[in-house]
Amino acid sequence: MLLEVEGLTRYFGGVAAVKEISFQVQESEIFALIGPNGAGKTTVFNLITGLLAPDAGSLVFEGKSLAGLKPHQIAAAGISRTFQxxxxxxxxxxxxxxxxxxxxxxxxxxxxxxxxxxxxxxxxxxxxxxxxxxxxxxxxxxxxxxxxxxxxxxxxxxxxxxxxxxxxxRLVLLDEPAAGLNSAETKELADYLKRLREEGKSMVLVEHDMETVMEVADRIMVLNFGEAIALGTPAEIQANPEVIKAYLGEDEQVA
Ligand SMILES: Nc1ncnc2c1ncn2[C@@H]1O[C@H](COP(=O)(O)OP(=O)(O)OP(=O)(O)O)[C@@H](O)[C@H]1O
Ligand SMILES: [Mg+2]
Incomplete structure (x- = not known):
């Protein structure tokens, strides 16, 4: 297992931006984190990359704890990111x-x-x-x-x-890479991410463009108000009534 996230929690003021999130990222996997604005997605990236310290929970990368490491040490360990x-x-x-x-x-x-x-x-x-x-x-x-x-x-x-x-x-965290791209660029991006996976890269993808997420992700976790409400394959997530309700409103469908 490349990255193991266990019980990750971070408060701002009295509010949990990220609450007891657990997931694992495998080798050569595109793991997507989706959810409405303010769900906690970028905060998860900030916790993994050491820009923020967790209030609770653990982060283990290639079998080693990331606790207490500075951002540049985490980058040197093999985790890089893009910014929203x-x-x-x-x-x-x-x-x-x-x-x-x-x-x-x-x-x-x-x-x-x-x-x-x-x-x-x-x-x-x-x-x-x-x-x-x-x-x-x-x-x-x-x-x-x-x-x-x-x-x-x-x-x-x-x-x-x-x-x-x-x-x-070894692991790249992508925070809304398709935002601002036109449809041709978005398609190129999706193809590129799939190519990177074939080359053995692992990625965590935060993205609002559902077409891209459903096309490239191996597994998807859905966050809502800092909590994980679903984890599954794109097909499972698209069919999950709670996800459709919480994330997209009851009138819409995922993708
Ligand atoms: N440094 C901070 N100080 C205080 N509150 C913060 C900070 N960073 C994030 N938050 C709050 O934590 C919650 C989660 O924010 P976050 O940026 O992680 O959401 P997000 O899922 O990335 O949203 P978006 O899709 O809009 O980018 C929000 O309520 C946000 O206001
Ligand atoms: Mg964000």
Whole structure:
């Protein structure tokens, strides 16, 4: 088991944003977390990546507890993420953004790697080549030297995914990667996520676009007001009356 989340709980004020959530992510799995706005999805990511400390519960990655680790240590352990609100370096080029992501690799912290940047010329060439390959793979070919801020929003989303992948993580947490993408880009994204799974990556996908979720997810957990109300395959989730009621309102159907 790659990631084991057990009884994860986090309060803000007196309110549980995440309450006793348990799930496991397997190797080469796309595990989706869905639920209405404010359900606690991003908070789960913030807890896994060490931006927030849990009030209760445990997080175990590759058999080791993540308790007390700093965000850069968790990144170095092999978990990377994208942000719902993009956090690119807008003034840096596409290539530089990806190289910055690549320097999270290994056991050094981000600041330390910046301090030693660019490292040896040979290492730099290798990282550059890998970054360019990633740029092609994610569909940003030809854009490497543009400032990130100059890209259309949909392309910036893809860049953030590429940057998250640049560190060679075992597990990638994607927070609404399809938000702001047009339908062609969304389709490309879904195909790309499936390709990454074939290559052995594991992903936790937070996404409101149900078509994408139902197409790519192996299993889905539904959160509502911080609590898990369902866990199952896309077919099981689509047929779950409680999910339809809580998540979409009684008049609508999932996907
Ligand atoms: N840092 C914080 N301080 C206080 N409250 C917070 C904080 N982060 C999240 N919350 C609250 O916790 C709850 C869950 O928020 P969260 O961002 O995890 O929801 P979400 O499922 O990601 O929603 P969305 O789909 O809108 O992104 C919300 O009520 C939110 O206001
Ligand atoms: Mg969110």
């Amino acid at each position: 609100n993009l956090q690119l370096f807008g003034g840096m080029t596409v290539l530089e953004n990806i190289i910055a992501g690549a320097y999270l690799k290994g056991r050094t912290g981000f600041l330390k790697s910046l301090a030693t940047w660019p490292g040896s010329a040979r290492e730099e060439r290798k990282i550059r080549q890998e970054a360019l390959a990633l740029i092609d793979e994610v569909g940003l070919a030809g854009l490497a030297d543009l400032p990130a801020a100059a890209l259309p929003f949909g392309r910036q989303r893809l860049l953030e995914i590429a940057r998250a992948l640049a560190s060679g993580p």
